[in-house]
Amino acid sequence: MGIKGLQGFVATVCPDVCRMVDLREIAEKHRIDHPDFPPVIVVDAMSCVRYWYTPESWVCGGQWREYLAILEDFIKAFMAAGIKLVFYFDGVVEEKKRDEWIKRRFQNNKEIARIFQFIKTHRKQPGRGMFVVPSALPTFTRFALKSLGQKTVCTLQEADFEVAAYGLEHNCIGILGQDSDYLIYNTCPYFSIEKLRLDRLVTLMYSREHLCHALGLSLTHLPLFACLLGNDVVPERLLEGFWHKCLVTSPHKNNSYSRRANVILAVANYISKVPCSYSSLEHLKEVLPLGSDMTLLYRGVQSYLLPGQRSPWIPPNVTNCQTFSLQEQTAMCQDKEILQVAKEQHIRSENYTIFNILSSGETECSNSLEDDRDTEIPGQALIYRPARQHIYSVLLESGKGGTPDLKTLWFAKGPDVEKQRYSTFLACFHLQDGMEELQALEAPVAAFCCLLAYLMMQVSSLSLEDLNAFVAVILCLKGKSAAQLAGLQLPQVDSRAVHLGAVFVRGLTTLLLANSACGFPFRMDDLMPWEMFDGKLFQEKYQQSHRGCSLEGLLEGNESLYAPFHNLKSFICKACTAKKRTIQSRPRGDGFITGTQQREFNPRFQQTHRSSFVPPYHNQMRGFLWRNPQPQGREYRSGHPDRRRRFHHPPQ
Structure with a gap:
């Protein structure tokens, strides 16, 4: 889900971090360097559906044949350049990101209420500024791409990790998406779907190395940097006091910048002075409300480590940090x-x-x-x-x-x-x-x-x-x-x-x-x-x-x-x-x-x-969880499957 404000910061404060590139040229260079391996771009499809859906009408339930034709044209443009695409979709919402996911669902409810108020008042579709994707668009996009002959993967964890891992393992020419987490992972280059010009196959490419240079950091610093700015693992609410201390001592404060931009510069300045060692993080206990329990920070850092990668920030006795975030599963099905x-x-x-x-x-x-x-x-x-x-x-x-x-x-x-x-x-x-x-x-x-x-x-x-x-x-x-x-x-x-x-x-x-x-x-x-x-x-x-x-x-x-x-x-x-x-x-x-x-x-x-409708097969299950935030704002509980937990007012 990314780091709030980071891509906006890059665009306004250090634009040298990104530059326009020609994907055809990059693909051709790859073919010369690796003649036995075709150029591949791994696509974070969940962050692309918003940009793929360009039919004029979006409020009425979906212009599905128009959308299918758009996806087909998208694929053909890359095929013409000899570029293979691999599409990744989120298959789960990880427990560590669920609170943020729920918060976004509540926010979406408010946006949907405004859309209906506009329609009732004006009897027409709102402008693109109020755009939300049609219901179930990611689900049907997945099947659409598969029907169009594309390799389509549904993940077993959050897609950004699997996308970054696939890009690194398969020497892809880049990741296509719109998620600032791809500036943090140490993987292949990151291309912007938002800035893509399909007719010319040009887009913005973000450079982690240039970002590090602009902030005075190394690639090793980036996972800690992301965690101390607040991400899907370390909540921002725990960091306000830390940010204030960083701002007070930062030499880079600029009144023409937004507060978020100054926070980013101040946190980078703080981290640049911290030696790359897990022992040097001990004094963070004094400035972070995490106290003596640093598990949250360790887990946040490890969430950016791809298979085979190590971090100096993680103590040797802390292993499998990611497992801390995995929900204890109830093995609902016993048949292997x-x-x-x-x-x-x-x-x-x-x-x-x-x-x-x-x-x-x-x-x-x-x-x-x-x-x-x-x-x-x-x-x-x-x-x-x-x-x-x-x-x-x-x-x-x-x-x-x-x-x-x-x-x-x-x-x-x-x-x-x-x-x-x-x-x-x-x-x-x-x-x-x-x-x-x-x-x-x-x-x-x-x-x-x-x-x-x-x-x-x-x-x-x-x-x-x-x-x-x-x-x-x-x-x-x-x-x-x-x-x-x-x-x-x-x-x-x-x-x-x-x-x-x-x-x-x-x-x-x-x-x-x-x-x-x-x-x-x-x-x-x-x-x-x-x-x-x-x-x-x-x-x-x-x-x-x-x-x-x-x-x-x-x-x-x-x-x-x-x-x-x-x-x-x-x-x-x-x-x-x-x-x-x-x-x-x-x-x-x-x-x-x-x-x-x-x-x-x-x-x-x-x-x-x-x-009055009783299914033919009487259901004796208990404890089955149906997590379905939907904008009715009502909670229903029963002893049947579909019983909700964790949040009380449900936020497609």
Whole structure:
């Protein structure tokens, strides 16, 4: 997550630390020096998704086909220069960084609330200054890159460490990302994704050596320097007093600089006078509130040491400092074969979240564009909780009380097993009775129907107009190119449709989870958003539907879509009726409910409705942790899996 203010400091105070470079030239030099090894750039994908997502519309739920085309162009530009890319994604949030991660989720909640207030006031998307990435963008980026033939790695720890280690071990020409920690690791050069000009393949390259020269430090000093500025291991709140003492004695204080810049210079000045020895750190106990326990500082320094590297700051009797930060795992799954396969699939980016669940009983979800003030739509974490609990039963109660045997689902072959995989998947969404009808559909359409039927069952405030809009999207999307979707213009943006778009896209990740758990009855490619959803198109269909648009208008005059439209609606309505859920018409016009259209929200009815669905596989697990900060600002606790811990007000 980086060191606060360091890259800004470099840009303003010591710009010689970075310079524009031509990646083609660097690659060509590498080919000359290493003719047997192609030039490779290792990409910190999590710090790049914000810069990859350039479609004009971002608030409506994602312009997925446009985004896929952008990723393809990105890859082609490097391929044309003979540069191979390796993409790394965070697979976990390490315990040592969880507090900072939670803090950022809370901050994101505030940003999301401001976005919804803007949409409600102006009926349009905010400017890029308020930009947040569409829900689940990193997750689907990972699968997109894999589908485009790229080597894609999902990490077992924080990605920045594995990226730096890979770059060093494989003699990569550089790391592409946007994280100031790459100025601290002693690894290959660090390139900026933010400053990349894809058309010319030029960008900024940061030099650790020049940074050290500017600060009067050596490369050995940098890990300690990072820790004493505050990072993901050593909290800034512990360092304020130390910074003040450094500022008082610093000869470099400049009133034209920001306080943070002066702190950076003052800390560097302090460290430059400290001999590179662990014994010289002893006097830090007097100036740091860490007291006699220096473990935090040692762990922070060691977090920057790559395999084979040593530090003079770490005492010889302190080993494996990184293990201090590792959470004690509860070995949720006792089957080593299952766990090993899940781990291998995790690393190769073939499954979704399964290894985290089986190994530690945890999974995370970041913020989504959900409207905290819309009390009619529960938080997506609650909407998909029954499905998740059912999936946990499949994973963790293999062969118990009617639950299918996990080894059979994952390893066995034959038509009977394929049928069992499909049936188990449908059972996660309470749709096992619709298996014959769903198998007759194209795979993406069948998966779409599973998700939409489940959503209509779980959220009683969803109306016939909402259903019509969703069904129209998947039918009208099929023939549209990325360019056609990019050209679609919206006269206004509806905040409720924004919310529903985010909820639907989060549901797609639940499909990925169920598919991974059940032995892949679907191809993962068939569950991707570019196969069944487009944010702007959904906005258009939603507004048309709620204004009473005719079927002809809703389906763009394509008569061949009329029968599929009625068939899909019929299936979903029938599935809901079987669960005593009647979908009612409730047009909202321009988004405001008036007169007889107003219906009082009844939380008691909502809760009764949600709790009426009991997964076929009774779940006896206790202590399973679902960490899902979502912007509803409510806490729910129960004895079932999904019980939260550590933080009380949840911050996609």
